[in-house]
Amino acid sequence: MDNAGTICNNLTVFLKPEDTLQEAIVSFSRARLDAIPVVNEENKVLGVMTKHNLYKALLDNLSLDVPLADLYTRPAIKVQEEDPFEKVYMTMVRRRIGQVVVTKHKDRPVGMVTKLNLIEKLHSRSERMAGELASLLNALENGVLAINRRKIITVLNPAAEKMLGVESKNMLGREITTVLPEIKLSDILFTGKMENWTKIAGSPGLVARYLPVFRHGLINGAIAVLHDLREYEQVAQELESVKKLQQTFATVLEMAYDGLLVINQNGVVTTVNQAILEFLQLREEDLLGKEVQLIIPELELEEIIQTGLRDQGDVRSIRGVRCIVNRLPMIRDGKVMGAVAKLTFRDLHRLPDLVNRLEKLENQISFYRNELSRVSRNDIHLDDIVGDSPVIQQVINMCRLAAQSISTVLLIGESGTGKGIFASAIHNESRRPGPFIKINCAALPENLLESEFFGYEGGAFTGARKEGKPGKFELADGGTLLLDEIGDMSPLLQAKILRVLQEREFERVGGTKTIKVNVRVIAATNRDLEQLIKEGKFREDLYYRLNVITVRIPALRERIDDIRSLASYFIDKYNRILNTRVTGLDAVTIQLLRKHHWRGNVRELENVIERALNITQKGKIIPLHLPQYLQSPSNEKTVETQAATEKDNIDLFSTVASAEKEMILQAIERTEGNRTKAAQLLGISRTCLYKKLRQHNIRRKK
Incomplete structure (x- = not known):
C-alpha cells in the first residue's frame, strides 16, 4: 500500500534557524528541492525554508550572512511516514501547498512529498488501472463497444470483434454510423436513456444493451454490451454430462413435501429428510446405508425397482399410522436407478380445506393477473x-x-x-x-x-x-x-x-x-x-x-337505481377472487342498501360487498351479512329521507331483526346446540354468531 514514506524524496540536507542565507543557497543547490526542513538541535521539525522564501530574501537585498530564523515558513505542514497516499494527497489539496514534510517517531524528518511526487504516483496508478481495464475487457465473454460524444469508436474488445466479425484496428477512431450502422449507439447520445436487450439487425442471435455515459451531468458517450445467445446451445450440450444429477434432483423436488426417502437400485437408503425421521422417531444414521426392507417393509419399494412403475396416492398403514404414500422410480437410459417414496401423514383431515384454499388462491392470482394486465393497458372505456x-x-x-x-x-x-x-x-x-x-x-x-x-x-x-x-x-x-x-x-x-x-x-x-x-x-x-x-x-x-x-x-346516493347493478358487478368480481358462489342480494338487503346515505360512495359499497363475501360463500347476501351500521335502524339517511320514511324504516328493521333471530334459532336447533356448526350453516364466523346471540338475547338452554 502506498504511503508517505514510499513516495517521498529522502532528505540528505537540513537547515537550522542559525544557518545563514548563504548556507541555504548552497543547500538548495545540492539538494535540488523546492523546500528544505528547518530543524532544531534535537532534529525536530520547526518549519520549512522554501525557494519562495529564498527568492524573497534575495529580492529584498538581505545580506547573505543573515540567519534564517526570521525567513523560513512555520509551522511546517507534516504527515507521518505511515500515512496513506490518499491522506497525503488530500492534505496538500486542502491546504493548497506544494510540499509536506514526512516525519517518523519523535517528529524526526525523513523526506519531502512534492506536487511532482503526487503527479508521478497518480500517473502510475492511472497506467495500472488502464492496464487492468484493458485486461478485464479482453477477458470478458460479452462484447463491449464504446463511443465518445462525437460518435467515434474508442473501445472494441476481442469478444466484440469476434461477434461482429471485425478488427479493432480498422474500427477504432472511426465514426460508428459509417462502419457499424447496425449498432444504434448514436441514438443513445440523443435520448440519454438506457435500452435493454435488443436484436442487432443482420446478426442473428446477437443482442445488445445500450447505456449512456455521463460526465458532470452531461452525456459524454455511450457503451454497447453485446451478448451472443448462440452460446446457450453449447451450454445445453455441456449440461448433458450432468443429466443424471438433474433427473435425481428434479424427482426429489417433485416429492419434497412431508416425509421423503430415496433408495438406490440395491434397495439401500441414500437420502432422507427431517420429516420422515421425526415420523419414524429415528436418527439419520439409523436409516442411511441400511436396506429399506428391514426398516420400513410396509413401503415395498423393491416392487417399484423391479417393475419401474410409479404408484401414487396409495393409502397405507405405516407403523400404525394411516398415510398417503407416493412411490416413483428413478430411471436413466431405460434403467431403474432407484426409487423415491413420499409419505403424507400430517393433518390429513385438513386436505379438503387446503384444496379449497388452493383453488381460492388460484382464482385470486388469475383475477389479479387479469386486473394487472387491464390496468397496465389503462383498458378502461x-x-x-x-x-x-x-x-x-x-x-x-x-x-x-x-x-x-x-x-x-x-x-x-x-x-x-x-x-x-x-x-x-x-x-x-x-x-x-x-x-x-x-x-x-x-x-x-x-x-x-x-x-x-x-x-x-x-x-x-x-x-x-x-x-x-x-x-x-x-x-x-x-x-x-x-x-x-x-x-x-x-x-x-x-x-x-x-x-x-x-x-x-x-x-x-x-x-x-x-x-x-x-x-x-x-x-x-x-x-x-x-x-x-x-x-x-x-x-x-x-x-x-x-x-x-x-x-x-x-354521489352514489344520487344514483340509487345503480346500486343493484354495481353490487352485481362487485359480487362477480369477488366471486372470482374468493372462489365463492354468491348469486346476488335478497330483497330486504337491497332495500337496506338503497336507504343508506353512502358517504364513502362506490368505494364504500365495494367494501360492503367484499365483506359480505368473506362471511358467506354461496346463496344470496342477506342483512345478516352486512356491517352492523347497515343493519341498525340508525342507518345513515339524509334528514329529509329520515323524516319521510321513519315509519317504513321501523317496520323494515323490526322485520329484519325478527327474521334474523328466527334463522339463528333454526340453525342452533338443527345442529343440536353446536355453535360452531350453526355458524357454518348460517355462512358466518363463530365470532359473528356470538355477537348476534347477545344482540337477540338468545341464551343456551340448560
Missing part, C-alpha cells in the same frame, strides 16, 4: 362504467364529448365516486397516442411535488440521481396527465402549473433547458374550489384555466 341511471348516463355522455376535445377537463365529485376511472376512460376514448399518467397532489410532501411534476437534473439536490429524472409532465407527453386532489396543491406550485397549462413548457428542477410538451390535463377534486378561492387558498386564474370542461360525478 366509458362503456365499461357500470350504471344505467339517467344521471350517470348523462355524465358518461358528457365525458364522451370531453374526450373528443383537447381542452382541460375538471372532474368534481366526492371521495369514492370514481373520478380516476372517468379520467382514464376519457383518455382512452380520446385515442391520444401517449400514456395516461396520474399524480396525487395530496399524497406527496410539498417539497417533493415540484420535482415529481417537472423532474430534475442530476445533482439538483441532495439524494438526486446523478442522471436526473423526468417528471410527470415529461412522461405524459403526447398523452394525458391526471392531477388528482388538485384542491390540496400549494399556491406556489399552482403558479408553476398555470404556466405549463398556458405555455406548454417548463424547466426541470435545477435545469435551464426549456422542455416543450403536448399534454392533455384532467384535474380532479372533492373540494369546493370556488370557496377555496374566496379563502385565498386557490388561484382564481388557475381555476378558470382548469374549468374549461367541468364534469360533476354524482
